[in-house]
Amino acid sequence: MTSDTAPASNAAHRELVDALEELHRAAGHPSMRRVSAQIAEGDHPGLISHEGVRTALKGLTVPRWETLQSIVAVLAAACVDPPRDPAAEVARFLPLWRAVREGDAGAVKSARELDLSQGWGTDDGRWTAEAVIGLMINPFNAIQIDPALAVPHEPTVSEDDWVRAGVRLIEAHGPELALRALLRTLKGDYVGVEAGSPFGYHHPGQEAADALAAFHYGCRQVLRRLAVEPNLLQRSIGAMHADDGMDREHRIEMLRAESDTSLMREILTATPETWHELSEEAHHQICGYLIEAIVPVGRFGLPPDQRFHISWRVPEPSAA
Numbered sequence: 017m018t019s020d021t022a023p024a025s026n027a028a029h030r031e032l033v034d035a036l037e038e039l040h041r042a043a044g045h046p047s048m049r050r051v052s053a054q055i056a057e058g059d060h061p062g063l064i065s066h067e068g069v070r071t072a073l074k075g076l077t078v079p080r081w082e083t084l085q086s087i088v089a090v091l092a093a094a095c096v097d098p099p100r101d102p103a104a105e106v107a108r109f110l111p112l113w114r115a116v117r118e119g120d121a122g123a124v125k126s127a128r129e130l131d132l133s134q135g136w137g138t139d140d141g142r143w144t145a146e147a148v149i150g151l152m153i154n155p156f157n158a159i160q161i162d163p164a165l166a167v168p169h170e171p172t173v174s175e176d177d178w179v180r181a182g183v184r185l186i187e188a189h190g191p192e193l194a195l196r197a198l199l200r201t202l203k204g205d206y207v208g209v210e211a212g213s214p215f216g217y218h219h220p221g222q223e224a225a226d227a228l229a230a231f232h233y234g235c236r237q238v239l240r241r242l243a244v245e246p247n248l249l250q251r252s253i254g255a256m257h258a259d260d261g262m263d264r265e266h267r268i269e270m271l272r273a274e275s276d277t278s279l280m281r282e283i284l285t286a287t288p289e290t291w292h293e294l295s296e297e298a299h300h301q302i303c304g305y306l307i308e309a310i311v312p313v314g315r316f317g318l319p320p321d322q323r324f325h326i327s328w329r330v331p332e333p334s335a336a
């Protein structure tokens with residue numbers, strides 16, 4: 017016998033049947049006999065008659081796992097546009113099947129499964145049990161984490177609520193699952209990471225904040241070099257014009273600024289003593305002459321000299 021009698025209708029069973037129907041449709045509606053024959057011909061863990069395939073697809077029975085695994089693998093292999101990975105589809109169906117057999121607890125991965133899996137399973141816009149756990153366990157929601165670890169933000173729940181949610185999670189699924197979910201979150205694989213969700217360690221305005229901080233740091237380093245290196249600005253202008261690898265848009269922007277004679281007079285008379293009198297446009301142009309690139313290399317919260325790296329058009333004497 018390859019299947020069990022279907023239990024009373026419930027939401028978990030309906031979700032499993034809907035998923036099977038969708039996969040069958042994506043595979044091109046192969047006949048029940050064809051699916052049964054391909055299972056028998058392939059290296060699959062279970063055998064099932066064409067009638068067994070029909071009752072499983074119609075939701076009349078809940079197959080044993082090895083039987084459902086075989087059906088899903090064959091249907092996934094038949095999908096063409098787009099193709100589907102049979103192993104990935106089998107992994108997708110396992111929590112659906114367990115939710116039918118074991119209730120709500122069956123839909124949650126074990127601690128070991130969570131540790132071995134990738135992501136939280138929300139790419140299709142549907143919330144998985146693991147994603148809810150990941151959201152609950154993320155301390156970012158409850159506290160202002162040290163600036164060395166996360167950007168400033170407003171907590172969305174109280175510390176007491178976060179602790180209570182964690183206690184319920186541990187009571188329902190055990191401490192190992194909760195701790196592994198917390199470790200994954202703290203390592204940066206948090207719910208919403210791909211979408212830039214606020215429930216994580218990336219601030220929506222971080223790129224702009226980094227650019228402003230890099231510019232201010234670059235200006236300070238430009239002043240430091242201008243104060244001790246004669247003719248540095250003129251040598252850097254020459255190096256910029258000779259840089260064949262320069263980004264085309266950046267070059268056009270720099271050359272367009274050079275057509276402004278009043279701006280260039282301002283730039284060519286720049287010294288550390290007159291820096292505060294120069295326009296912001298002059299500051300940007302001078303930095304463009306001296307600095308080839310400035311990029312963040314350290315985490316948020318580090319001092320600027322550890323957070324940013326400057327590539328100079330004219331190397332510093334000590335570096336040369």
